[in-house]
Amino acid sequence: MAVPTDRYSELRARLEAEHRSLTDEVNSLREGMMSYTEDIRMEDRSYGNHMAEDAADTYEQERYLTLLRNSESVLHEVEDALHRMDQGTYGICEVCGKEIPIERLEARPHATRCIEDQAREEQRR
Numbered sequence: 001m002a003v004p005t006d007r008y009s010e011l012r013a014r015l016e017a018e019h020r021s022l023t024d025e026v027n028s029l030r031e032g033m034m035s036y037t038e039d040i041r042m043e044d045r046s047y048g049n050h051m052a053e054d055a056a057d058t059y060e061q062e063r064y065l066t067l068l069r070n071s072e073s074v075l076h077e078v079e080d081a082l083h084r085m086d087q088g089t090y091g092i093c094e095v096c097g098k099e100i101p102i103e104r105l106e107a108r109p110h111a112t113r114c115i116e117d118q119a120r121e122e123q124r125r
């Protein structure tokens with residue numbers, strides 16, 4: 001085991017808590033987006049179409065979508081980290097296979113790469 005047991009179980013608890021709150025967040029964003037879409041339909045029926053309002057609506061929907069995608073991708077990383085804990089591969093860099101320092105995991109429990117590989121990945125984007 002790469003990670004000391006007590007710090008490991010603390011990380012696991014944090015990941016599980018994060019998982020719960022992200023699941024809630026994703027669900028409420030989805031609901032918010034759906035009820036928002038409903039509102040637009042209602043407005044369309046009563047006021048007709050206005051170009052400016054349409055643009056604002058599209059903007060709002062895109063904002064929701066961006067938030068939703070961000071939350072979903074973090075949720076996916078958290079799920080992945082929990083899965084790796086079950087597999088016993090947690091705390092190992094997926095690129096170079098070296099152990100990720102505990103300080104980094106405590107700062108970012110769902111990290112999948114060491115700092116060097118993460119920096120390289122971000123440069124490529």
Ligand SMILES: [Zn+2]
Nearest residue numbers: 093096114117
């Ligand atoms: Zn690495």
